[in-house]
Amino acid sequence: MDFEFSEEEKLLKEDxxxxxxxxxxxIMKNIDQEEKIPRDFVREAGKMGIWGTIFSKDVGGLQLPMTSAVVIAEELGWADFSLATGVMYVLEEGWGYVLDKLGNNDLRQEVLPKVIEGEHFLGVASTEPTGGSDVASIRTQAIxxxxxxxxxxQKVYISGALEAKEWGGGHLVLxxxxxxxKHKGISIIYVPATLDNVRVSKINNMGRMGISTAIVSYDNVEVPLRNLVGEENRGFYHAxxxxxxxxxxxxxxxxxxARAILDQGIEYIKNREAFGQKLxxxxxxxxxASELYTRLEMARLLTYKAAWAIDKGLRDAHIIVAMAKLTxxxxxxxxxxxxxxxxxxxxYSKDAMIEAGFRGIVSYLVGAEGAMNIMKLIISRGILG
Incomplete structure (x- = not known):
């Protein structure tokens, strides 16, 4: 058992x-206040390979393991703890992986290189007005x-819908x-946001201000059969x-x-005085502080174990992943x-930016990529049968 990063991961983390x-x-404060991630940064990050960490090399990806992707994720969360940039990374990597693995070669070559370069946006459209966690009950149809x-x-609470519309790109639509x-009748189809009859209406969130959230309506949108990702009616399992x-x-x-915010807090209590002594x-x-620092280290170990489990292809990887997402x-x-x-x-002020982190983090408790009770459901089914 070795808890040390490889030399390649150390260099990646440093760079x-x-x-x-x-x-x-x-520019973190500007991202939160101006409610957009600058295109220049997105393109520069593309040159660093950030948007294609785990994608295949034939589409321009780095083809690195999941542990390396988590290294980058952690650094993105540290640099922009409003989480807007992190949301973009989660979508590009997590759902780009599905397209890379299951899409036909023409679709892969058409979409993924532009995503990797930071020219186009890629996301997922799953949640509907009738519910988010109950994926099997979606009503959107493809004939x-x-x-x-x-x-x-119609899909709701879809991240990056305006970016896909303005920059180019689209979503993997369930x-x-x-x-x-029910779940055996679902497919995943890549739908470019620029197609006719794709309408986007912005939703105003409390956090992650730099990336849009929207209602996306599909009104008899025509999409080529080749945009099917994976097998027809197997989309639930692919998702x-x-x-x-x-x-x-x-x-x-x-x-x-959490690391960025805790570091800021520790620096503050080391220097701030009250009643004649340091806080x-x-x-x-x-x-x-000691308890929070310990909990953060526990969460880190669990997260990297989850990434390792994915890389190893373990059968119970989804349970460990749910534990990490819960924690x-x-x-x-x-x-x-x-x-x-x-x-x-x-x-409490916007000068400290802690409130921006608080607002962004909450999104991952209330539902984004699975609410807390869904994680508990996955874990309980895994341990109880």
């Missing part, structure tokens, strides 16, 4: 950290007509190709693999955000809350 410290951390599908339905079935990859990246992103010398604060966001939220309280009024 990515240096790049993000220079190019992303200084075969000649050499294309005709897709009709849709019923056999409406009589579960995508969620697995996305969830471990979520855990990594939250680790980085760090108050046992209540010191003990809380890391909650730990990050607790750290943000405690640091905010250590800092008092300053922690």
């Amino acid at each position: 990515i950290h240096e790049f993000l410290a220079k190019k992303l951390r200084p 075969r007509e000649g050499d294309h599908y005709v897709i009709s339905g 849709t019923k190709t056999n409406p009589k079935e 579960m693999e995508g969620f697995n990859h996305a969830r471990v990246l979520v855990a990594g992103i939250c680790l980085g955000a 760090k010398d108050f046992q209540a604060i010191a003990f809380e 890391s966001p909650q730990t990050a939220l607790d750290i943000a809350k405690s640091v905010m309280m250590w800092m008092g009024g300053y922690g």
